[in-house]
Amino acid sequence: MIFYGSKGKHIATENVNSIHCDYCKQQSTHTISIFGRYAHLYWIPLFPLSKKGVSECNHCKRTLAPKEMNEPLKMAYKNVKLSTKSPLWYWSGTALIVGLAIFGIKASKDHDKEMVHFIETPKKGDIVDYKIDGEYSTFKVTAVSSDSVYLVPNQYTINRETKLYKIDKPENYTDTPSALSLKQYKNYFDDKTFLDIERK
Numbered sequence: 001m002i003f004y005g006s007k008g009k010h011i012a013t014e015n016v017n018s019i020h021c022d023y024c025k026q027q028s029t030h031t032i033s034i035f036g037r038y039a040h041l042y043w044i045p046l047f048p049l050s051k052k053g054v055s056e057c058n059h060c061k062r063t064l065a066p067k068e069m070n071e072p073l074k075m076a077y078k079n080v081k082l083s084t085k086s087p088l089w090y091w092s093g094t095a096l097i098v099g100l101a102i103f104g105i106k107a108s109k110d111h112d113k114e115m116v117h118f119i120e121t122p123k124k125g126d127i128v129d130y131k132i133d134g135e136y137s138t139f140k141v142t143a144v145s146s147d148s149v150y151l152v153p154n155q156y157t158i159n160r161e162t163k164l165y166k167i168d169k170p171e172n173y174t175d176t177p178s179a180l181s182l183k184q185y186k187n188y189f190d191d192k193t194f195l196d197i198e199r200k
């Protein structure tokens with residue numbers, strides 16, 4: 001279940017002097033309060049929605065919504081509302097999402113670069129993720145020579161690539177390595193039989 005909605009918060013108060021009050025008939029000071037609404041997701045503000053406000057006559061304490069205000073009061077209200085900016089933190093959720101996306105893209109690019117390097121230079125101890133018949137498993141690199149890579153297979157498979165860590169245990173690998181030429185090893189990555197390399 002996703003929790004989202006909007007929330008209002010008081011953001012500014014300003015006094016305007018000498019405006020005629022239709023109720024107490026005085027030239028009095030009115031306090032104008034501005035409230036800003038923002039959209040939220042799980043209570044984290046995403047972006048500002050609208051601003052609204054009320055005025056209060058400091059003499060008779062009558063509060064008015066914009067549509068009840070006389071012209072001079074309405075003008076003053078509009079000015080205060082215009083000069084009141086929604087606080088930047090109303091955008092904090094959006095900033096967080098954008099930040100995470102940029103971080104994710106960078107991490108994934110870094111990993112892609114790293115992968116190119118790992119594939120070119122296999123190393124003893126590398127764990128290679130691969131897919132077979134809709135299941136996932138791993139190989140462990142046990143040795144590398146000038147033209148070959150030696151791999152021992154994991155005896156187990158699992159239904160998701162992200163769960164491979166569950167079967168990547170030393171005791172799950174067999175003792176008999178098979179050799180692949182370096183060329184063949186790289187080809188398996190090109191045709192997506194081999195998916196990923198973990199290097200510790």
Ligand SMILES: [Zn+2]
Binds near residue numbers: 021022026028061062
């Ligand atoms: Zn009044």
